[in-house]
């Protein structure tokens with residue numbers, strides 16, 4: 001049964017009208033980079049709770065959550081309104097298998113996300129594990145607008161620390177942005193444009209993680225399967241591991 005900790009909001013950082021990060025102080029707990037907890041706020045009759053990936057790394061004591069305020073959603077618009085000093089409940093223990101320990105060895109690690117799906121990767125990149133295990137790491141972030149390209153400071157710091165290892169590839173679908181690709185991620189995989197742009201082949205030497213929008217995940221899985229990369233399961237190791245944030 002989940003236990004609940006009371007957290008105190010210390011910052012609500014706005015990236016744009018709908019996208020924000022809430023930073024929360026709570027009693028410390030262990031988790032693995034890539035896992036999620038539930039955040040809860042009181043409802044009329046019972047607690048309203050939803051899953052959110054931890055963006056901070058396990059050795060960072062301040063909890064960080066990257067959230068989109070979903071129009072007419074029950075919880076996320078309320079999280080959007082939280083201000084420093086407000087409380088939010090945090091479930092225990094953390095859950096999920098979207099972690100690097102579940103990923104087989106490979107030469108390249110592709111961390112492909114849409115929207116807030118970049119969160120678990122930020123947590124992973126803040127640990128030693130990906131840098132020790134993979135020769136090249138390709139971080140792909142698909143968004144609609146340039147203003148959705150969050151956590152640039154973190155990404156630039158890692159690029160500086162690992163110049164030959166990290167490739168960051170933004171994909172912005174509704175605006176032209178220097179260095180960004182401008183199409184849906186599954187189409188970029190299928191056409192070979194993504195591989196061409198980053199200069200790394202997407203082949204059997206790759207491990208691919210997909211996180212975010214369910215349609216992107218379904219279509220990207222199909223495009224990867226057509227390249228001979230199949231789903232990674234515990235009973236049958238493969239190349240593609242997914243975390244879906246909501247149902248289609």
Ligand SMILES: Cc1cc2nc3c(=O)[nH]c(=O)nc-3n(C[C@H](O)[C@H](O)[C@H](O)COP(=O)(O)OP(=O)(O)OC[C@H]3O[C@@H](n4cnc5c(N)ncnc54)[C@H](O)[C@@H]3O)c2cc1C
Nearest residue numbers: 036050051052053066067068070073074075076116245246
């Ligand atoms: C393992 C896991 C981790 C998650 N991590 C995050 C995270 O780090 N950040 C985050 O913002 N969300 C995350 N989510 C989604 C989150 O749990 C909620 O579903 C989301 O915040 C909407 O909740 P709500 O109560 O506002 O909307 P609801 O009232 O629950 O739902 C309203 C509708 O919005 C759809 N929906 C849910 N999320 C989105 C979205 N992002 N964009 C468009 N439509 C959506 C739902 O399917 C539903 O139809 C995660 C989900 C899972 C399963």
